[in-house]
Amino acid sequence: MSSYDILFWFFSLAMLLSGVLVIASRNPVTSAICLVALFVFMAGLFVLLEAFFLAAIQILVYAGAVMVLFLFVIMLLDLKASQRRRFGWLAAVGGLVVAGALVWELGIILQTPVTVAVSGQTEVGGGLEAVVKPLFANYMLPFQVTALLLLVAMIGVVLLSKKDLQ
Amino acid sequence: MNCLNVNTVDWGMNGTVPVCSVWIILFAPLVAAGLITVFTQRWKGLSAALSIAAIALGFVLSLRMFFLAHHGIWHQAHPIQWLAIGNVWIEIGMVTDSLALLMLLVVTGVGLAIHVYSLGYMKGDPGFSRFFACMSLFTFSMLGIVLSSNFIQIFIFWELVGVSSYLLIGYWFERPSAAEAGKKAFLVNRIGDFGMMLGVLLLWQHTGTFNFAELPAKMAAIPPGTLGLIGALIFCGAIGKSAQFPLHVWLPDAMEGPTPVSALIHAATMVAAGVYMLCRVAFVIPGALTLIAWIGGITALMAATIAIAQNDIKRILAYSTLSQLGYMVMAVGLGGTTPAMFHLTTHAFFKALLFLGAGSVIMALHHEQDIWKMGGLWKKTPITFGTFLIGTLALAGVWPLSGFYSKDEILLLAFGENKPLFVVGVATALLTAYYMGRECFIVFFGKPRDHHAYDHAHESPAVMTLPLVFLAILSVIGGWGGYVPHFLDPHGEVPHAAWGWLLLVPPALGFLLAGMIYWKPVPSDAPVKAALGPVWTWVENKYYFDELYAWIVKYVQGTIAAACELFDRWVLQRLGIGSLAGTTSVAGKTLRLLQTGNIQSYAFLFGLGVTLIIYYVVVK
Amino acid sequence: MITLNHYLMVSGLLFALGIAGLVMRRNLLVIFMALEMNLNAANLALIAFSKFNKIVDGQVLVFFVIAIAAAEVAVGLAIIVALYRQKQTVTVTELNSLRL
Numbered sequence: 001m002s003s004y005d006i007l008f009w010f011f012s013l014a015m016l017l018s019g020v021l022v023i024a025s026r027n028p029v030t031s032a033i034c035l036v037a038l039f040v041f042m043a044g045l046f047v048l049l050e051a052f053f054l055a056a057i058q059i060l061v062y063a064g065a066v067m068v069l070f071l072f073v074i075m076l077l078d079l080k081a082s083q084r085r086r087f088g089w090l091a092a093v094g095g096l097v098v099a100g101a102l103v104w105e106l107g108i109i110l111q112t113p114v115t116v117a118v119s120g121q122t123e124v125g126g127g128l129e130a131v132v133k134p135l136f137a138n139y140m141l142p143f144q145v146t147a148l149l150l151l152v153a154m155i156g157v158v159l160l161s162k163k164d165l166q
Numbered sequence: 167m168n169c170l171n172v173n174t175v176d177w178g179m180n181g182t183v184p185v186c187s188v189w190i191i192l193f194a195p196l197v198a199a200g201l202i203t204v205f206t207q208r209w210k211g212l213s214a215a216l217s218i219a220a221i222a223l224g225f226v227l228s229l230r231m232f233f234l235a236h237h238g239i240w241h242q243a244h245p246i247q248w249l250a251i252g253n254v255w256i257e258i259g260m261v262t263d264s265l266a267l268l269m270l271l272v273v274t275g276v277g278l279a280i281h282v283y284s285l286g287y288m289k290g291d292p293g294f295s296r297f298f299a300c301m302s303l304f305t306f307s308m309l310g311i312v313l314s315s316n317f318i319q320i321f322i323f324w325e326l327v328g329v330s331s332y333l334l335i336g337y338w339f340e341r342p343s344a345a346e347a348g349k350k351a352f353l354v355n356r357i358g359d360f361g362m363m364l365g366v367l368l369l370w371q372h373t374g375t376f377n378f379a380e381l382p383a384k385m386a387a388i389p390p391g392t393l394g395l396i397g398a399l400i401f402c403g404a405i406g407k408s409a410q411f412p413l414h415v416w417l418p419d420a421m422e423g424p425t426p427v428s429a430l431i432h433a434a435t436m437v438a439a440g441v442y443m444l445c446r447v448a449f450v451i452p453g454a455l456t457l458i459a460w461i462g463g464i465t466a467l468m469a470a471t472i473a474i475a476q477n478d479i480k481r482i483l484a485y486s487t488l489s490q491l492g493y494m495v496m497a498v499g500l501g502g503t504t505p506a507m508f509h510l511t512t513h514a515f516f517k518a519l520l521f522l523g524a525g526s527v528i529m530a531l532h533h534e535q536d537i538w539k540m541g542g543l544w545k546k547t548p549i550t551f552g553t554f555l556i557g558t559l560a561l562a563g564v565w566p567l568s569g570f571y572s573k574d575e576i577l578l579l580a581f582g583e584n585k586p587l588f589v590v591g592v593a594t595a596l597l598t599a600y601y602m603g604r605e606c607f608i609v610f611f612g613k614p615r616d617h618h619a620y621d622h623a624h625e626s627p628a629v630m631t632l633p634l635v636f637l638a639i640l641s642v643i644g645g646w647g648g649y650v651p652h653f654l655d656p657h658g659e660v661p662h663a664a665w666g667w668l669l670l671v672p673p674a675l676g677f678l679l680a681g682m683i684y685w686k687p688v689p690s691d692a693p694v695k696a697a698l699g700p701v702w703t704w705v706e707n708k709y710y711f712d713e714l715y716a717w718i719v720k721y722v723q724g725t726i727a728a729a730c731e732l733f734d735r736w737v738l739q740r741l742g743i744g745s746l747a748g749t750t751s752v753a754g755k756t757l758r759l760l761q762t763g764n765i766q767s768y769a770f771l772f773g774l775g776v777t778l779i780i781y782y783v784v785v786k
Numbered sequence: 787m788i789t790l791n792h793y794l795m796v797s798g799l800l801f802a803l804g805i806a807g808l809v810m811r812r813n814l815l816v817i818f819m820a821l822e823m824n825l826n827a828a829n830l831a832l833i834a835f836s837k838f839n840k841i842v843d844g845q846v847l848v849f850f851v852i853a854i855a856a857a858e859v860a861v862g863l864a865i866i867v868a869l870y871r872q873k874q875t876v877t878v879t880e881l882n883s884l885r886l
Contacts, residue, residue, distance in 0.1 A: 008788045012796045019800055019823055023807030028815050035819050042826050045796070048788075049837045054829075054848055061852050066822070066859045073863045074815060077870050088812070088879075091766050095809035098773035099802040105777060106798035108785050110791050116838045126837075131845045139846055146853050153857035160864035163871075763882035765817075766809055773805045 008048055015041035032070045039063040051126040187227045188243050188260050191270065192309050194220040199302035202295055210294040217298035218281045221305055225274035232267055245315060256376065259315030261446075264654050268507060269312045269442055272514045275640075276434040277305055279633035283522050284426040286630035287529060297337060301430070304330035308435045312442065316376040317366045320443065324362070324403065327439060328355045331431050335423040347422035354416040358406015365399025368392065369450065382449045390453060397454030400447065401461075408440025408491045411465040415711050417488055421480040425525030428480060433487050433517035438510050441494040445503040459499025459583075463590040466492030468709065470597035474604065475691070475706040478535050479524045482605050486561065487517055489594055496591070497576045500583040504655045509572035512644045516560035516569055519637035523554035526626045526634065527609060531619045537605060542614040546623040549631045551610050553638040558606050560641040562599040562673040570670075571645030578663055592672050599676025607684040615688075793834035801827035814866055814876040818859075825855050 018038035022031045039062040046055035135143050198220035202213045234240075245259030281301060288297050307330050310323030329352075336348025370376060372392060373384040388396070404410065409417035420432050431437070444451060444458070451458065469488035476482045490513050497506035528535055530547050544551040560567035563574070573595065580588040614620035625631070644650070651658065683693055695702050704710070760771075800823055807820030829848045836844025870876055 005788055008792065012792075016796070016799055016803065019803040019807075022819055022823065023803060023811060023816065028813055031816050031819055035822065038823065039826070042830065045793075045830060046833060049793070049833050051833045051837070051845055051848075054833060054845055054852075057849070057852055058829075061856055062822075062826075066856060069859055069863055070815065070819065073867060076867065077815075077876060088766075088810075091770075091810050091812070094766070094770040095806040098770060098777060098809055099806035101774075101777040102780075102802040102805060103799065105780050105785050106795065106802070110795055110798075114790050114794060116790060125842075126845065130842055131849060134842060134846050135849070139850075142850065146850060149854065150857050153861050157860050157864040160861070160868050765878040765881070766812065769805075769808045769817075773809060776805075 004048065007044070011041045011044040011048065015045065028074050029071070032067060032074060035070070036063050036067045039067070046126075049126070051131075053126060053128045053131045186243075187231065188262055188313065191224040191227050191274070192260075192306065192313055194223050195302040195306040195309065199299045199306065202299040202302065207295045213295035213298050214281075214285055217302045218278070218285075220302055221274055221278050221281050224270075224305070224309065225278045228267070228270040228274050231262065232271055235264065235267055253374070254370075256318045257316065258319055259377075260313045261315045261378065262313070265442075265445060265507065266312050268511060268650065268654060269438075270309065272438075272511055273305070273308050273312060273435050276514050276518045276637070277308075277430060279636050280426050280430045280434070280518060280522065283429075283525070283630050283633040284424075286627050287426050287525055288424060293337065297334075297424070300330060300333045300337065301427075304334060304431065304436075308439065311439050314446075315378055317369070317378075317447075318376050320446075321359075321363065321366060324359065324407070324439070324443075327407070327436055328352060328359065331355075331420075331436055334427040334431060335420045337423055337427065341422070344422040347416075347419040351416040351420050354413050355406045358402045358404070358413055361399045361402025362404075362406075365396050365402065368399065369396050372396075378446065381447075385449055394453030397451035398457055400450055401444065401454055401458055404440030404444050404495065405461065406440070407443070408437050408495060409465075409488055410440070410461050410492065410495055411468060412711070414465060414469065414488050415715060418481050418484045418708070421478070421484050425480065425521060425528060428484070429518045429521035429525070432484065433521050434514035437487060437491055438494075438514060441491065441498065441506055441510050444495070444498045445507055448498070448503050451498075455499050455501060457499070459496050459587060462492045462494070462496030462499055463587045464492070465489070466496060466594045467590050467597075468492075470594045470601065471705050472708050473601040474597060474694075475702060477537055479527060479537050479540070479605065479609065480521070480535060482537075482601060483517070483520050483524060486520075486598065486601065489598065490517065490561070493573065493576050493591065493594070496587060497579060500579050500587070502576065502579045504651045504658055505572065505575035505579055507654055508645075508651045509576055511650050512560070512568035512572040512641070515637055515644050516557045516567075516641040519553060519557040519634060519641050520561065522630070522634055522637065523550050523557060526550040526630055527554075529626055529630070530623045531616075532622065534616070534619055537608045539616040539619060540609045540614075541612045541616075542610070542620065543623060544610040546620070547625045549625060549634065553631075553634040554610070555606065556638045556641055558602045560644075562602055562676065563595055563669070564673055565667075565670060566646070567642055568640075568644030568646070571648065572650075574666060574669055575651065577669055578666065581663070592669075595669070596672040596676045599673035600680045603677045603680025604684050607680060608689050611685065612689055613687045790834055790838045794831060797827045797831040797834065800824075800830070812877050812879055814869075814878055814881075817878070818862055818866070822855065822859070825851060 015038050018034045018041060021034040022038065025031050025034065039058060043055040043058040043063070046052075046058060195217070198216045201216055206213045206216065240262060243260035243262060245257040247255070248258045249256040281298075284297065284301065288294055291297065304327065307323050307326035311320055311327060314320035314323060332348045332352040335351050336345050338344045339348070366376070369381075369388075372388045373381060375381060375384065385393070406413050417432055417437065421428055423431070466489045469485045469492060473482050473485035473489065476485060490509070494506045494509050494513070497503075497509065526547065527540065527543060527550060530543070530550070531540065534540070556567065560569040563569045577588060577591050577595070580591050683689070698705070707713075804820045804822075804824035804827060807823065808817055811817050811820065829851055832844040832848050832851075836842060836848075866876060869881070873881060875881065
């Protein structure tokens with residue numbers, strides 16, 4: 001077992017465990033902290049896949065910015081009453097059924113190795129240059145549109161947070 | 167449009183003629199109607215001025231076209247492509263041959279006189295502006311019929327005329343009788359129009375074109391039986407619009423409208439549209455000529471007999487109009503479109519004159535229409551009396567007034583083609599003189615019966631008498647020199663007979679008879695009543711046509727309607743629509759249960775859906 | 787040897803977890819977190835395909851997903867806050883005014 005394999009199993013299992021804790025814990029704050037852990041382990045998997053740039057982004061944007069937002073909102077809402085609630089049995093059964101069905105299908109699909117249609121390129125780098133170059137070539141328009149979307153989202157958020165929103 | 171590429175014709179004298187003038191003639195009244203309706207409702211004088219200006223412009227341009235045509239220069243307006251569906255081409259074209267030109271002159275000329283007259287007659291009416299808007303709309307529709315170059319176009323304007331006449335007859339809609347009369351005119355016309363539509367469609371099925379210019383060449387392809395059917399169906403349209411037997415019942419009731427409307431629509435133009443249309447499409451109707459001739463003859467005689475027993479000054483004229491239209495249709499049926507159009511033209515002059523004169527009398531007596539309450543008016547209203555007398559003589563066909571020439575042509579034609587119809591025509595001529603003499607003597611001579619009304623009677627203002635004089639002049643000279651028939655058909659033979667002057671005998675006899683009975687200080691119907699006995703009752707009640715139609719509508723149509731109603735209510739509504747709606751409603755109520763409002767159940771169903779899709783797409 | 791299948795398995799399991807959380811939890815915030823897990827699962831699969839297919843486009847796509855997820859989180863949380871102001875709750879069983 002190489003060190004690569006060991007790292008993969010470690011990150012994967014830790015990430016899935018964090019996922020279980022996110023949905024199982026009663027306190028939303030615990031869920032949020034576990035989600036941070038999940039993002040960090042996910043970033044580790046990204047590194048294993050040599051997507052270094054995206055790993056960095058994952059840490060910065062998800063584990064950093066997004067989760068801070070989550071925690072702020074949890075703090076803002078001060079949810080003491082709701083954390084005592086238990087699972088509804090019906091909802092729990094429904095969730096397990098759907099998840100189980102998905103896992104079962106996954107097992108069937110992954111019994112045979114997924115074939116890879118190798119393209120002409122020899123190797124893809126995961127560095128900044130490799131990912132960002134297409135953004136300014138083939139993906140110019142989507143990139144600009146994304147920028148616009150962020151602007152619109154920002155305005156929307158400002159509008160939504162106004163106190164006298166009807 | 168045509169006006170943009172102004173095709174010019176050099177006619178040698180001074181300058182050029184833009185071809186678009188015919189478009190201006192057509193659309194000026196429509197523009198006037200639109201402007202009045204939208205903007206100038208409030209300013210009565212301005213509304214009337216707009217309307218009169220539009221028709222005056224049309225008259226002047228028509229006159230100019232007429233004189234140009236006299237110099238051999240004919241307008242050629244290019245048609246506009248309007249619709250192309252598959253291989254069906256429908257265009258909006260302008261026909262400007264002699265037939266259309268003559269009709270243009272009649273419509274705009276007589277129409278102008280009537281418009282001016284309306285200024286006086288409608289004075290003080292609260293709907294003054296609306297009246298002129300309707301008049302302009304009607305003028306537009308009528309000109310459209312005159313200028314149409316194909317069946318679709320003529321049918322569109324045909325219906326527009328129906329609508330605008332509905333508006334005008336029902337002008338005093340607050341009076342139930344006027345509203346009913348408008349409705350009746352519209353519905354009766356629709357019956358005829360439906361036949362015409364069928365005829366046009368049948369014609370198209372066999373020839374593949376609607377165009378008047380292309381049709382004559384393709385008529386040979388139609389089998390004779392079908393040709394007769396087409397002719398009869400298209401004639402249905404004329405029966406409705408020109409109020410021929412058996413669809414004549416709407417015209418007398420249409421007298422509920424204001425008198426200028428009666429003059430414009432029910433004497434000079436709209437009812438003439440049927441005759442004009444028959445002349446325009448004369449090549450389509452050879453299979454139905456006998457039918458047309460006899461319908462015309464029957465209408466002429468029947469209406470004349472009814473007219474002798476009416477008591478309303480306008481209704482007598484209405485039945486007289488029916489009778490004269492019968493003459494024209496008879497002439498068309500005998501193959502004489504030129505005499506028909508000739509009589510149409512002269513009739514437009516003197517019948518419009520008579521109606522306007524009657525309107526003047528009615529005004530003088532403060533809206534009294536019963537002839538038995540008039541009498542001795544010749545002293546009080548000399549101009550009205552004089553012009554009315556000219557109209558009467560012209561209508562009766564007294565030499566040398568216009569009616570003599572045109573009626574003469576028709577009777578001579580009938581003599582050559584069909585002897586029984588000639589007898590009918592002569593009898594009608596006699597009756598015409600008789601009932602017109604009766605009306606004249608009762609209204610203008612004898613002792614005044616209603617002294618209160620008589621004392622307050624007065625001559626109408628100049629704005630009303632001038633059109634009377636104008637039309638009286640036309641009624642006198644309209645037939646001189648045979649100019650009209652020559653203009654229509656330069657190479658046509660005008661029927662002549664050495665004994666033609668004998669045709670003056672029936673009118674003379676008619677006047678004599680009327681004079682013997684009614685030339686008294688206190689005239690009365692009693693002698694005629696006694697002589698005719700039960701026939702008088704029949705005639706007085708218009709042969710019970712209205713009662714017959716009412717019976718048909720009540721029982722036959724009512725039974726059918728009741729059956730349809732039952733079918734509609736129980737089969738269509740309950741079984742068809744009801745079951746459909748019920749199923750939908752039940753299904754909706756069931757599906758509504760899925761909308762629990764709980765986001766968790768939505769998420770569950772969503773996830774289930776995703777797994778199912780994956781199962782079917784990937785795993786299976 | 788770690789193959790593509792391993793990565794896809796991890797990605798699929800994470801996705802299943804996310805769906806389970808989505809259905810089971812009643813707290814709107816936690817539901818939202820589960821949603822983020824789903825997005826991350828998709829990201830992992832995309833990067834794995836990108837790596838084993840030797841095409842960079844998968845990574846570019848993930849870049850876009852992250853950018854849009856950030857916007858989505860901001861708007862979503864703002865909506866939750868606004869909702870809380872109105873209803874004083876973020877428990878979905880109590881947010882059922884769309885019910886008939």
